[in-house]
Amino acid sequence: MKHVKFTLNGKPFEREVLEHRTLLHFLREDLGYTGTKEGCGAGECGACTVIMNGEAVNSCLVLAAELDGAKLETIEGEAAADGSLTILQDSFDKHHAVQCGYCTAGMIMSAKDLLRRNAHPDRHAVIEGIEGNFCRCTGYEQIIEAILDAADNGAAAEIAERTKGGDNA
Ligand code: FES
Ligand code: FES
Structure with missing residues (x-):
């Protein structure tokens, strides 16, 4: 397990993560952020794209263990709390x-x-x-x-x- 601290859509998080957990599975299964989708699971379809430290990445190819100190943006951070769209x-x-x-x-x-x-x-x-x-x-x-x-x-x-x-x- 690795201890990671990061922000997700501007909110601070601190978690223990499994060394081989992908960021995609960590988001969807551990944090319940299911807006990010899994398509190919192999870096080819882009369904799992999130923004990490200001750059779009395929979250199926990133390990959650790499999250320490990261700024993460996902689709859940887009619409406002009242549902109004960007x-x-x-x-x-x-x-x-x-x-x-x-x-x-x-x-x-x-x-x-x-x-x-x-x-x-x-x-x-x-x-x-x-x-x-x-x-x-x-x-x-x-x-x-x-x-x-x-x-x-x-x-x-x-x-x-x-x-x-x-x-x-
Ligand atoms: S799930 Fe297809 S690129 Fe990640
Ligand atoms: S894959 Fe159905 S809207 Fe793009």
Whole structure:
């Protein structure tokens, strides 16, 4: 077992973790944060994407034991406590970018990571930003449109503001 201290969506946590536990299983099974999904379990589908220390990672490839001192962001930290959506989430809704929803948490986290690095990505940058995330339902077009429109509507500024406020990272 390893003792780790970290923040999850701005809240401090301290836990004993099994040395070989993946971050994905730790989140879902030990902490009950089931918004992050398991697809391939092998780093290929992006369903399990979370943000760790400001970078999108596949949580199926990270060990929970690596969490000590980390800042973790998951989909549970996105909507406000009253259920109101972020600009990015709202845009996914408006553009019908969610069908079965299995890829959505990972897509949102990858898009958030992209918008933090590039407030106004062009279409090519959006495609690159989500290239590690598979969607079996939408054909990607609605997702790309949702991210482009969210960027036009100030999603990056909202992400920066929430990060500064400690809401989120
Ligand atoms: S479950 Fe992690 S990349 Fe597919
Ligand atoms: S909405 Fe079903 S996999 Fe993307």
